[in-house]
Amino acid sequence: MVYGFWVSRCLQIMAELGIADTIGDVPKSVEELAKSCGTHAPSLRRMFRLLSGLGVLRKDEQSDCWGLTELGQMLRQDNPGSVYGSLRAHGHLLSWQAWGDLKTSLQTGLPSVEKFMGDSFFNYLSAHPEDAAIFNGSMAAYQTLNAPAVVNAYDFSQARTVVDVGGGTGTLISHVLKAHPAIHGTIFEMPHVTAEARPRIASMGLAERCDVVDGDFFASIPKGKDIYILSQILHDWDDEKSLRILENIRDAMRPDSRLLVVETVLPGDNAMHFGNLYDMAMLVLVGGQERTEAEYSALARRAGMKVSRILPTVMPPSVVELVPA
Ligand SMILES: C[S@@+](CC[C@H](N)C(=O)[O-])C[C@H]1O[C@@H](n2cnc3c(N)ncnc32)[C@H](O)[C@@H]1O
Known part of the structure; x- marks a missing residue:
């Protein structure tokens, strides 16, 4: 309960930066994602590590590419039941x-x-x-x-x-x-x-x-x-x-x-x-x-x-x- 808003904030910023839509169905490297949304790649990687532990993202074993889990798919704007709108609001x-x-x-x-x-x-x-x-x-x-x-x-x-x-x-x-x-x-x-x-x-x-x-x-x-x-x-x-x-x-x-x-x-x-x-x-x-x-x-x-x-x-x-x- 104490740290709950830290998690919400990471998800809100994921939505604001449009990261889930950029990843889509194909895992992308942190460098590529950082470039596309104008962020600092090492810091973005740290947020991804947290979100991976929470079951939202999954890192490719062989590379620095990150994809969406089934739960993470709910952050995409176009999925029925998407939480993108609530996160933005x-x-x-x-x-x-x-x-x-x-x-x-x-x-x-x-x-x-x-x-x-x-x-x-x-x-x-x-x-x-x-x-x-x-x-x-x-x-x-x-x-x-x-x-x-x-x-x-x-x-x-x-x-x-x-x-x-x-x-x-x-x-x-x-x-x-x-x-x-x-x-x-x-x-x-x-x-x-x-x-x-x-x-x-x-x-x-x-x-x-x-x-x-x-x-x-x-x-x-x-x-x-x-x-x-x-x-x-x-x-x-x-x-x-x-x-x-x-x-x-x-x-x-x-x-x-x-x-x-x-x-x-x-x-x-x-x-x-x-x-x-x-x-x-x-x-x-x-x-x-x-x-x-x-x-x-x-x-x-x-x-x-x-x-x-x-x-x-x-x-x-x-x-x-x-x-x-
Ligand atoms: C919480 S939203 C609910 C929207 C919709 N009924 C739904 O369930 O998704 C409240 C809605 O009330 C509308 N609203 C607020 N004040 C209003 C007013 N004085 N007359 C008509 N609509 C109003 C807002 O524009 C907004 O779309």
């Missing part, structure tokens, strides 16, 4: 500085990242396209595993219209649309994200079946859809802001509409759980929080809804289905 995007300044968040209850960003997380991203691309890429990469899990866990077959509110660049809705050809989709997002989502949706051949709409979920949300999705949205916000989003969705819903809140539900005890780790990231980065089933039920009640069921997926998030009360 958390090694960059000021997440690194925010964690370094955790004490500020513990003292104030506010996201320490704002000190470095000079603004709230999503406002900062809207004004910094390169950082936004890293963040959006990390969400899309995570969704390549998460979206199939959601589509398997929840039966969308009766729906004809689905809107993904704060739907990022469209990975989740595209999985729903591909699995259910009769559904028409909508992505509702901030303008700097829809600008990335539109060409992605078009490149998947879904432009005719998916509207990409600019908007602000604190203002108003497209009305009268069968299913509303909020995937990893409520955990970005405190209870008051979450309530505003939920009330806006409640206003947009028909009596028979459903809202799917896709979030990691905390077990409510103090056992080790991925959600408790992520909860701390929400504290330092966005001022949000992960929640228990009881906390989601309380929020739903305040917004005029109720939790009708919670469906686990094979990934950390569950599908929490809300219906008008």
